[in-house]
Amino acid sequence: MERLSPFLRRLLIVVLVGLFSSVSVFIEEASADVTLPSPVCPKENTETFENPKFAYADKGGITLDATKSSFQLGSQTFDGYLYGSTYYDENGKKQPLYTSYTPPTIRVSSGKSIDLTLTNDLHKNEQSPRLSSVGCSGRTFKSAKHSVNSS
Numbered sequence: 001m002e003r004l005s006p007f008l009r010r011l012l013i014v015v016l017v018g019l020f021s022s023v024s025v026f027i028e029e030a031s032a033d034v035t036l037p038s039p040v041c042p043k044e045n046t047e048t049f050e051n052p053k054f055a056y057a058d059k060g061g062i063t064l065d066a067t068k069s070s071f072q073l074g075s076q077t078f079d080g081y082l083y084g085s086t087y088y089d090e091n092g093k094k095q096p097l098y099t100s101y102t103p104p105t106i107r108v109s110s111g112k113s114i115d116l117t118l119t120n121d122l123h124k125n126e127q128s129p130r131l132s133s134v135g136c137s138g139r140t141f142k143s144a145k146h147s148v149n150s151s
Contacts, residue, residue, distance in 0.1 A: 083097070
């Protein structure tokens with residue numbers, strides 16, 4: 001019994017050294033063969049990404065229209081979800097946002113309400129039943145006032 005304990009210790013040390021050696025060799029081989037793929041999108045003729053406008057909910061109500069249509073990025077045309085909006089800017093001036101792929105960022109002060117009207121102009125096949133409470137293909141208007149609580 002006295003000789004079993006030192007034997008098990010030596011065996012454990014040999015197994016651990018072998019395990020760590022094989023793992024380090026595997027990691028070196030795996031990282032040595034890394035080749036980065038070339039970019040899929042061409043970097044030329046690309047348009048700078050447009051930052052979203054800021055809609056200030058404290059200054060007045062916001063209307064957000066969702067639709068699916070075509071839009072241009074550089075010389076290419078894409079189909080996608082677009083947003084139109086009527087909102088108030090930082091100075092309280094009412095601004096239209098014509099269809100864009102970047103909806104406005106809504107800013108609201110702590111403790112204030114948001115007056116938001118959503119207009120759904122998506123085709124019935126584009127909607128999930130959860131998006132439209134009535135499940136119809138027409139426009140669904142929903143106006144909601146929510147209080148923002150900060151804790």
